[in-house]
Amino acid sequence: MNRATSPQGLPGSLAAALAAFRRQGLAQALEDIYHRLPDTTCQRQGHCCGLLPPLAPVELLAWLAGLQARPTGERVAQASALIEHFLTNAAQRRPCPWAEATACAVYPRRFLACRAYGLWPAAVYAERRQAALLAQEGIARAWAGLGVSLPAEVLAPGPEYCQQVRVAAPGENLPRADDLLHACESEMERLAKTLPPEPDVTAAGGDLSHLLARLALGERACLAAKVRVTKALLAGQERQARQILDQYLALGRAWATTWEEPSS
Ligand code: SF4
Numbered sequence: 201m202n203r204a205t206s207p208q209g210l211p212g213s214l215a216a217a218l219a220a221f222r223r224q225g226l227a228q229a230l231e232d233i234y235h236r237l238p239d240t241t242c243q244r245q246g247h248c249c250g251l252l253p254p255l256a257p258v259e260l261l262a263w264l265a266g267l268q269a270r271p272t273g274e275r276v277a278q279a280s281a282l283i284e285h286f287l288t289n290a291a292q293r294r295p296c297p298w299a300e301a302t303a304c305a306v307y308p309r310r311f312l313a314c315r316a317y318g319l320w321p322a323a324v325y326a327e328r329r330q331a332a333l334l335a336q337e338g339i340a341r342a343w344a345g346l347g348v349s350l351p352a353e354v355l356a357p358g359p360e361y362c363q364q365v366r367v368a369a370p371g372e373n374l375p376r377a378d379d380l381l382h383a384c385e386s387e388m389e390r391l392a393k394t395l396p397p398e399p400d401v402t403a404a405g406g407d408l409s410h411l412l413a414r415l416a417l418g419e420r421a422c423l424a425a426k427v428r429v430t431k432a433l434l435a436g437q438e439r440q441a442r443q444i445l446d447q448y449l450a451l452g453r454a455w456a457t458t459w460e461e462p463s464s
Pocket of ligand 1: 248249250251252253296297298299300303304305306307310311314
């Protein structure tokens with residue numbers, strides 16, 4: 201499907217959504233939601249960062265708006281890392297691109313799912329983990345239809361519930377954690393509804409790496425590229441996979457180079 205693009209090389213609908221996001225000051229509104237959650241401490245074992253977390257639509261837009269404002273070199277590096285994540289994560293289990301050995305590279309800007317991990321009551325977390333597992337089974341069936349059997353490490357469920365997270369300064373009036381988290385999610389949904397509809401964000405299904413690959417390479421081309429890279433990696437053709445990856449990453453970098461914040 202051909203869609204009109206903005207001077208920044210974005211689909212017109214996305215450029216409109218980002219302009220409305222900025223006009224309405226939603227970056228600050230999102231920050232305010234994050235700060236409703238209590239500060240926590242943990243033993244920083246890093247298990248929770250073993251996968252790229254799912255993002256709400258308004259978080260996807262916030263991240264894109266933030267990326268667009270970064271210096272070119274950083275924007276290109278971040279876009280390239282996310283596109284590589286998307287193209288390889290069916291063949292290999294990939295950690296969150298911002299996970300470092302003992303830290304998160306974007307900790308002050310981390311997402312609601314990161315902040316909420318360990319705060320959900322264990323039973324609620326278990327339900328969500330089970331839902332993610334069922335979704336993963338659907339993805340495995342779709343790949344099987346293409347003749348690809350995904351490795352067990354890729355299909356393994358997300359992290360177990362963490363018992364090590366503690367509220368840093370428990371307050372007497374702290375609402376139940378699940379009420380608070382549901383309220384944060386509802387408020388993020390409400391913010392997203394104040395913006396023009398954005399089909400790429402919807403189609404990405406909360407996967408930031410998919411959104412970047414889709415924007416940079418195109419809706420169908422990013423999926424075709426992923427199938428090629430996955431088949432080559434699973435066949436042990438590392439060199440061929442690298443060549444295919446490099447070809448698409450060059451396209452991604454070229455896209456990210458030209459994609460700048462519009463001057464106001
Ligand atoms: S953004 Fe940071 S805290 Fe969240 S999963 Fe990635 S590395 Fe972990």
